[in-house]
Amino acid sequence: MRFSLNDTVSEKFRNERQNVSFFLPPLLYVRSCRKHKCRMEAIKRKTAVVALGGNALLRDDEAGSIEQQEANTLETIENLIYLLKEDYRLVITHGNGPQVGNILMRNDAGEQIYGIVQMPLDICVADSQGGIGYMIERMLRNVMNRHGIKRDVITLVTMVQVDPEDCAFANPTKRIGKTYSLDEARALEEKKGWKFKPSSKRTGYYTRVVPSPEPLGILNYPLIRKLLMHDTVVIAAGGGGVPVYFDENGDVRTLNAVVDKDLASAVLASQIGADELYILTDVPFIYKNFGQPDQEKLEFLDYADTLRYLQSGTFAEGTMEPKIRAALRFVEKGGAKSVITEAKKLEDRSFGSKITMYY
Numbered sequence: 001m002r003f004s005l006n007d008t009v010s011e012k013f014r015n016e017r018q019n020v021s022f023f024l025p026p027l028l029y030v031r032s033c034r035k036h037k038c039r040m041e042a043i044k045r046k047t048a049v050v051a052l053g054g055n056a057l058l059r060d061d062e063a064g065s066i067e068q069q070e071a072n073t074l075e076t077i078e079n080l081i082y083l084l085k086e087d088y089r090l091v092i093t094h095g096n097g098p099q100v101g102n103i104l105m106r107n108d109a110g111e112q113i114y115g116i117v118q119m120p121l122d123i124c125v126a127d128s129q130g131g132i133g134y135m136i137e138r139m140l141r142n143v144m145n146r147h148g149i150k151r152d153v154i155t156l157v158t159m160v161q162v163d164p165e166d167c168a169f170a171n172p173t174k175r176i177g178k179t180y181s182l183d184e185a186r187a188l189e190e191k192k193g194w195k196f197k198p199s200s201k202r203t204g205y206y207t208r209v210v211p212s213p214e215p216l217g218i219l220n221y222p223l224i225r226k227l228l229m230h231d232t233v234v235i236a237a238g239g240g241g242v243p244v245y246f247d248e249n250g251d252v253r254t255l256n257a258v259v260d261k262d263l264a265s266a267v268l269a270s271q272i273g274a275d276e277l278y279i280l281t282d283v284p285f286i287y288k289n290f291g292q293p294d295q296e297k298l299e300f301l302d303y304a305d306t307l308r309y310l311q312s313g314t315f316a317e318g319t320m321e322p323k324i325r326a327a328l329r330f331v332e333k334g335g336a337k338s339v340i341t342e343a344k345k346l347e348d349r350s351f352g353s354k355i356t357m358y359y
Contacts, residue, residue, distance in 0.1 A: 047089040047228060049269035050080060050278045051262055051326075056343055057132065058098045066135075073139045075343075076280075080140075082347045084149050089228040091272065092136060093265040096128040096239030100258075103127055104177035104208075121176075121210065122242050122254040129157045129238035136235050152232040159219045159252065160241030160259050160267075166213035173197075174212040174258050179205040211257040213243060215264045221271040228272065240264040262326035270333035277330045277338045279323045284342040286324070286353035288314050299352075302359045303331055327355045 056076040062068045083090055103124045110116035119127075133155030140153055172195045180188065185196040185206040196206040218224070218241065224234050240259030244252050262279055269277045288296040288309065298309075306328055315321045320340075327338030341352030 045087055045089060046276065047091070047272065047274040048083055048276045048278060049091045049093060049265055049272075049274045050083070050346075051265040051280060052076060052092065052094040052136075052343070053279075053281045056094065056280060057135070064098060064102065070135060070139060073135055074143065077136070077139050077143045079343045079346045081143060081147055081149070084144065084151065084233070085147070089231070090233045091224065091228070091268065091274070092140075092233065092235045093237040093261060093268065094132055094136060094235070094239070095261045096125065096132055099132055100124050100128040100239060101177050108178065120254070121256045121258070122244075125239050125242050125258065126157050129242070130155070133157075133235045133238055140233065140235075152230070153235070154227060154232055155235040156220060156224070158236045158238065158241040159244045160237065160264050161216045161219060162213040162243045162245055162255065162257065162259065163216060164245045164253075164255060166211070168211040168213040169255075169257070172209040172211045174210050175200065175207040176210055176258065177208045179207050181205060211255075212260055213255075213257055215240065215243075215259050215267045218264070218268045218271055219244070221268060224268070225272045237261070237264045237268050260322050260326070262323050263329065266326040266330040266333075266335075266338075269330050269335060273334075274330075275336045277327065277335055278346065279326060279338065279340045280343045280346065281320075281323065281340060282342060284345045284351045286315070286320065286340055290316060290320070297353075299354065300359070301353065301355045303328060303355070303357045306355050324355075331355055331357045 057069050057072050058064050059068075059072065062072075080090070080092070104121075107116075107118040107124065111118050137153050137155050144151060144153075175197065179199045179202050180196070182204070185194075188194050188208075189196060194208050195210070197209045199205040199207045218237060220236075224236055227234050238261075240261040241264050243255050243257045243259050245255065247253050265279070266277060268274075283290075286298045286301070288298055301309075306324060309315065310321065310324050310328070315324050323340055327340060330338050336356070338355040339352045340355070345351035
């Protein structure tokens with residue numbers, strides 16, 4: 001039945017004529033309300049991307065046994081559970097520096113001792129994604145089980161698109177793998193074309209360096225978004241993802257490079273429309289003049305002030321600086337908030353440096 005404003009009806013009926021229930025049969029009205037409720041719930045729920053730092057899995061003073069890595073991972077995951085309890089949709093990304101370095105050294109030892117052909121860097125990064133992702137997934141499932149949380153979890157080996165003409169390829173800076181003597185480095189440079197720079201940890205030794213181009217996009221981000229809508233926790237973009245590009249025929253090609261994990265996390269967070277980006281490190285706040293007598297905690301920052309600090313060299317290059325760049329990129333692309341903090345302090349809102357577009 002349809003009614004017009006000219007129909008003769010009761011005053012109460014007139015006052016409520018715009019209520020959808022007067023224009024829909026009872027069953028259709030119930031379905032409409034349920035659909036509306038689901039839509040409202042989808043709008044209210046937040047999505048967060050949490051980027052785990054290297055110390056989340058392996059600490060500097062540890063040998064790197066699986067028992068140590070699993071214990072560290074378990075402790076880190078416990079700090080994320082409150083996000084699931086607050087009904088966040090969650091993506092977890094992670095670093096792979098120590099692990100991919102170990103893979104490269106196993107490659108090197110296998111070639112020298114057994115004559116096994118070394119695998120290229122893209123395969124090593126993919127290997128680390130699978131191994132670390134599996135470890136995080138298993139620990140997360142166990143922690144969720146203890147807390148009575150029912151969610152699916154999946155690990156994705158992720159490819160990240162970069163520009164093969166990125167200026168980073170002309171200036172490799174990212175140190176990977178073991179350290180070599182000067183003679184060993186020269187021999188490898190001649191044999192394999194590798195580039196080397198002085199080791200940051202061992203005087204007189206050299207470490208292989210590779211380019212670290214800017215991430216442009218995550219290849220499987222639409223799938224990640226769909227998985228999130230089905231209440232699946234997604235582990236993706238491990239180690240920054242495997243850098244790839246498309247050739248003139250549209251085929252996917254690889255590069256000997258690595259992508260910064262935090263920058264890749266920011267790109268992924270923007271592509272899936274996340275509300276918040278959490279970058280976990282080993283300090284609870286960003287500090288101005290870190291380690292100096294005039295060290296200053298920076299708890300709340302807007303885009304303009306953070307950019308000003310970044311451009312003036314306030315943040316340490318290669319450590320905090322890429323995290324700041326990632327946080328800025330996320331809020332610039334529409335993210336509500338970036339938080340840089342220590343994993344153990346994640347649930348305590350009194351800790352963590354919060355970066356938003358405006359104060």
